[in-house]
Structure formats: C-alpha cells, structure tokens
Amino acid sequence: MRKKVTIKDVAKAVGVTPTTVSNVLNGTNRISDETRRRVLQAVEELQYTPNMSARALVKRRTYTIGLFIPASPRVLSDSYFAEALRGMTEVALQYGYVVSIIYSDGLSDSVRQRIDGLVLTELKNKDEYVQYFKRIRMPFVALGRGGDPTLRDYVISDTNRGIREAVNHVYRLGHRHLGYLLGPLCYEYVCERYRTFRRMHAELGLPLDRRLCATGENSREGGASAMRAIFARGVRPTAIFASTDIMALGAIEYLHEHGLRVPDDMSVVGFDDADFSKYVRPSITTVHHDIYRAGREAASMLIAKLDGREYKCPVILPVRFVPRESTSVISHVNQ
Amino acid sequence: MRKKVTIKDVAKAVGVTPTTVSNVLNGTNRISDETRRRVLQAVEELQYTPNMSARALVKRRTYTIGLFIPASPRVLSDSYFAEALRGMTEVALQYGYVVSIIYSDGLSDSVRQRIDGLVLTELKNKDEYVQYFKRIRMPFVALGRGGDPTLRDYVISDTNRGIREAVNHVYRLGHRHLGYLLGPLCYEYVCERYRTFRRMHAELGLPLDRRLCATGENSREGGASAMRAIFARGVRPTAIFASTDIMALGAIEYLHEHGLRVPDDMSVVGFDDADFSKYVRPSITTVHHDIYRAGREAASMLIAKLDGREYKCPVILPVRFVPRESTSVISHVNQ
DNA sequence: CATCAAAATGAAATCGTCTTCAACAACTCG
DNA sequence: CGAGTTGTTGAAGACGATTTCATTTTGATG
Numbered sequence: 001m002r003k004k005v006t007i008k009d010v011a012k013a014v015g016v017t018p019t020t021v022s023n024v025l026n027g028t029n030r031i032s033d034e035t036r037r038r039v040l041q042a043v044e045e046l047q048y049t050p051n052m053s054a055r056a057l058v059k060r061r062t063y064t065i066g067l068f069i070p071a072s073p074r075v076l077s078d079s080y081f082a083e084a085l086r087g088m089t090e091v092a093l094q095y096g097y098v099v100s101i102i103y104s105d106g107l108s109d110s111v112r113q114r115i116d117g118l119v120l121t122e123l124k125n126k127d128e129y130v131q132y133f134k135r136i137r138m139p140f141v142a143l144g145r146g147g148d149p150t151l152r153d154y155v156i157s158d159t160n161r162g163i164r165e166a167v168n169h170v171y172r173l174g175h176r177h178l179g180y181l182l183g184p185l186c187y188e189y190v191c192e193r194y195r196t197f198r199r200m201h202a203e204l205g206l207p208l209d210r211r212l213c214a215t216g217e218n219s220r221e222g223g224a225s226a227m228r229a230i231f232a233r234g235v236r237p238t239a240i241f242a243s244t245d246i247m248a249l250g251a252i253e254y255l256h257e258h259g260l261r262v263p264d265d266m267s268v269v270g271f272d273d274a275d276f277s278k279y280v281r282p283s284i285t286t287v288h289h290d291i292y293r294a295g296r297e298a299a300s301m302l303i304a305k306l307d308g309r310e311y312k313c314p315v316i317l318p319v320r321f322v323p324r325e326s327t328s329v330i331s332h333v334n335q
Numbered sequence: 336m337r338k339k340v341t342i343k344d345v346a347k348a349v350g351v352t353p354t355t356v357s358n359v360l361n362g363t364n365r366i367s368d369e370t371r372r373r374v375l376q377a378v379e380e381l382q383y384t385p386n387m388s389a390r391a392l393v394k395r396r397t398y399t400i401g402l403f404i405p406a407s408p409r410v411l412s413d414s415y416f417a418e419a420l421r422g423m424t425e426v427a428l429q430y431g432y433v434v435s436i437i438y439s440d441g442l443s444d445s446v447r448q449r450i451d452g453l454v455l456t457e458l459k460n461k462d463e464y465v466q467y468f469k470r471i472r473m474p475f476v477a478l479g480r481g482g483d484p485t486l487r488d489y490v491i492s493d494t495n496r497g498i499r500e501a502v503n504h505v506y507r508l509g510h511r512h513l514g515y516l517l518g519p520l521c522y523e524y525v526c527e528r529y530r531t532f533r534r535m536h537a538e539l540g541l542p543l544d545r546r547l548c549a550t551g552e553n554s555r556e557g558g559a560s561a562m563r564a565i566f567a568r569g570v571r572p573t574a575i576f577a578s579t580d581i582m583a584l585g586a587i588e589y590l591h592e593h594g595l596r597v598p599d600d601m602s603v604v605g606f607d608d609a610d611f612s613k614y615v616r617p618s619i620t621t622v623h624h625d626i627y628r629a630g631r632e633a634a635s636m637l638i639a640k641l642d643g644r645e646y647k648c649p650v651i652l653p654v655r656f657v658p659r660e661s662t663s664v665i666s667h668v669n670q
Numbered sequence: 671c672a673t674c675a676a677a678a679t680g681a682a683a684t685c686g687t688c689t690t691c692a693a694c695a696a697c698t699c700g
Numbered sequence: 701c702g703a704g705t706t707g708t709t710g711a712a713g714a715c716g717a718t719t720t721c722a723t724t725t726t727g728a729t730g
Contacts, residue, residue, distance in 0.1 A: 006715095022718060026718080028718090028719085053715085056717090057715090058717055
C-alpha cells in the first residue's frame, strides 16, 4: 500500500503551497487559470483525495447525514426504511456525503457529533423528536409532517390525491357505507389519511358513520382487531379502508376466517403499496407512493440546508392509485 | 449552544495536561488511581466526549463500518438488508462505531477512506468483491461465503441443518419425487442449499432426477419460469424445493394458474422465511434464519478484527424449519 | 513613471486528539 | 547513601486539511 497522498504532495508536485491547492479545490480565493489547471492535473495524476477526517476537524463538519429511526422493535425491517435509505444514499454520494443509520431513542453525545444532520421518520402528531432536535439545534428534515406548523423542511406524499382517487373508485363501484381501520392515532400519517377520507365524504355528500371506524395497531393483528371491533357493534360496511396495507391484510384475513369473501362480500382498500400487496390473494387495492424518491428528496433537501443552498420546501410527491383484486362492484346482496 | 468541551478543558479542570487525560481515557500509560478518579469525574461533570474527527485524524481510523451492497436495482428493499443493518447498528453503537450503507459497485477513494471495514453481502461463488477488497486491503467480514477457502471471517446460517430437516419432512410425508427451483447459480447460497439437497438424496437413498430441477431468477417470475421449464420436460415432482421463498411464491402462483393446488397437488418448500411467507395462502413451508442476529455477529466480528481482538470465526447460526400450509401428505392420485 | 488597486500566492495558526520520549519522583537494594 | 528501577506526568510534535491575513506581483491610471 503506497503512502497516502496529501495536499502537500500535490503542492510540491505543482510547486505551490498547500494553501493554493486548497483554494483551487474549494474555490474560495481567486486562482489564476494556469495555476488551477496545473493543480487539477496534479490532483488527477496523484489521485489525490482530501482526507475527510482532517477536513472534518477544521470545518467542524462530518459530511455524514443520518436516517433517524425511533427505536421500537423491528420497524427497520419494513421496506419503507430500506427504500428511503436507498434514495438517500444515492443522493448523498453525489454530494460527498455518507449516510448512517441512527437506530435509537435519542442522540448520545458521541453520535451527535458524528453527523451533520438527520432525516426523521415515523413522525407523530406532536412529535417529541422534532422538538428535541430543534432544541439541540441538530439540523433535520422530515419524511412526513411532525405537527409543527413552523417547519417547512419536509417531504410528504400527496395523500390527499391518493385517498381521493381511492374513495372515488369505491364510490363509483356503488359502495355507500365505507368503514375505516385506523392505525395508532398518534401518528401524523394516520390522521392525515383519515382526515382526507372524511373530507371526501363531505364532498360526495355521503354521511360518515363513525361506528364503521375503529382503531388498531399498525399490523395484521391490529387490522383484524379493528375489523372485529366494528363487527362487534353490529354494523357492517360494504367497503373498508385501512391506514396501511398491512392492516388491510389483517382485515382481509379476519374476514376470510369469518366466512366473508373479499371483494365479493366486502371491498378492502389499503395504503402504501407494500411489497406483499400484489402477492397476496386477493391482491390489495391500494395507493402507491414512491419512498425511494422521497428518500432522495429528503437527502437533497437536508444537504442543501447544510451546505447553505436554497431548496424548494416542502416537497409533495405524487401518488398513484392502484386498483387490484380486493375491490369490486358492490354485490346486490349487500346493498 | 455552549462551546464544545475539549480535552484541554478537562485537563485544566483537573490540573493536569491533556496527555494525562488522554491516557486515562485510552488506558495506554499507567496513571495513578487518584488522578484517574479525578479525571473521570471531570469528564463526567463537563460531559466531555472526545471529538471523533480529531481522533480519526491522528488514529487514521474513522470508527465507521459499512454494509456493502452490490448495486443492482432495488435489492436494498429486501428486508434481508434491513434486518442485517439493524443487527449491525446495535452492536456498532456499543463499540463506539457507526454504520454506513455502501450501496455501490465498488469503492471510490472518497468512500474508501471514510470507513474502517465492510460487511459484505450477496456473495457469489467466485466473488469478485471479495477479491477486490482483499486486494485493496480493506478489512471485511462476509455474510455468507465467497468462494475463497482461505477466508474464515464469515457468518452463515446452518443451511445444512435447515435443508436436512426440510427434506426429511417431505420425505416423511411420503414424497419421493422432489424437484428443485434454483436461483442464479453464481450465488454461493444457491449452490450451497442445492448441494445439501442433493446430499440428502444420497443419504435417503433417493434417486435425484435432474429433470425435476431448473434455474430461474431469484424472483416470483423466476420461480414461475423455472416451474414452467420443468413441466415443459413432461415430468412432474410431487414436492418442489425453491432456493428462496420468493421463488417458491412464484412457483405456487404458477401452479395455481395452471389448475394445480398447493399443497394438494404439489407440496412446495421455500427458504428464508421472508415476511410474506406467512401471509400468503397457502402460507409457505420454509427454513427460518435470523438475519438480525447474523448482522450482529458480523459487526462484532468485524469490529473485533479492527480493534485487534480475537473472535471465533466462522460463525454458523442455527436455523429453524417452519412447516406451514404449502406442504402436506402426498395425495394418492399423484403417487 | 509613480501610485494605488486588484489579483495571485504564501506563511502561519488552528482544529482536537494521540503519541513519543523526556523528566521527575519515589522506591528498592546492596 | 548512591544507583538503578518503577511509576507518574508533561512537553512537543504529529495528523491533514482550512483559513486568516500578509505579501508579492501585475495592471491600470493620471
């Protein structure tokens, strides 16, 4: 392994000082075109790459951004994070940044000083982490809103549009009694999606029957138990929406176990377009959003912020309604 | 934001030099118990945490390890990586390391100098990356074997045991004509699993019919097309194994589309215990392995290597055979 | 041609830690 | 008591960049 080439080596090769080399590389001071050319050439020939540790030390920057994931068991397994991470990583690389996973319930001092900024996920309505990072002055952008109206640095999906199309879809299929399976109400995205659902009822002049709505964990079991809760009230929607695909799946399983067929006896709509949604039978009608792209946008936004560049905030990403097998024309029996 | 406290501040508070503080913190030189105690106390009171950039500069270490994922579209979405990452991150944190994703087809100079070592994934039989990282002297450990018998720094699942149990299972169910859906043969794990499958035939005194084995991509489509290839030969196994759950899923779908029921007309066995394997109908009989734990082991091994500590290599993790709905007693019609 | 501004480059300090080696103190032992 | 250990601490110099400010060179202007 030949010795690492430093800025001094480049300087010596060109016959200038490290200052000059640094200047051409960072574009701070004015440097004559001739000198610049020779420096650049030497950099190329010697294959010089600045030592990030040294740079980090003097600039008080680490050129590392983090994906912050609140520590709760196994959430990271969700492909949501993997996709976001992939998007972030690609963008970060372009800007000379690197991304780390911060899988924790806060920021230890040692971790805090190792990153320049964070991308937040899993935001709650009144998000404690948003407040926390704001307080400790850690720069961040959010994948979702965090209940703080002063913040504009976030990336979200156009939930509104997605739910609108989904509701219209089942409405056109003849459904008039729509139910809703809510995830934990503390999450911003749960409320946001539900809000749009209610708004659509108003727009369509449909009465919203609260008895057709219930809450559960964001899991198969949660979907099943919310479904059960609704049945326990002695009511039955002809179509049901779920906060997420995983809850929709749980609901479908619950229905099957109780002798109801999907979509013949009840239509089901999810949200997220999870991996499994197209595998399962019936495949799940859902709203697709591009988490990979959201990750890219979030990283771009964060890095722009760190580097002091402008960036259009917030970013609202388009979604796509994906009709599949779990929704169909209402059957006459149920009308 | 109060000013960052440095080693000098601690030294001043105690009335010693930075050298002494550094020594007690790094345990290099012998320091009197009394001094040590006072230094530690000051560190505590001042909430001193060493500046990693400075340390990185002088130690020529970054205290960052990477999870290397060969760049091919969307693999990162697989929860395999998310799980491994979660395990790695937890362990890394304990040792003061941080983990970054290297989602790329090599190591640019700038990235190379930002990590101390790598965890390799998706190993091939004659893995080019293994050779590459060996050549550039980048420390690494592998999640899987890489076709290099000199390497012992790897973590694998006890494939042998898993396949053994799976084969025994279907054998006991009466199946004698077993087929195999292979993923791309370049991958080490594909070959390894298949190898055990063949060995089991020998042990059980079963003839292995090569016509019942076919190759396809590691995807639903790949599983389906491999299944189709076998049928095209005019043969039909009573039970079929797949390199992965996703291929098994594709095969099941293919069978359904062609009027064959699983498991009634054919039993199917996967490998991995993917998320969806228990969701789908029929749920897939498979072999579970703990990728989270593998990630933990890999990180421990790598960090031990970097810090010059001993670590038992290689690590072979236990697996668990998970019988589900996709396998059943052979039907008399098919015998 | 003298003067002054602008352009280009360099010298030296700095970032916060670790490390080498020297210095000093205390102790042991003949 | 002096010499050699052993234990404890400090001084100074990296590590490899950036940055501030000074200096030199060049060019323009009256």
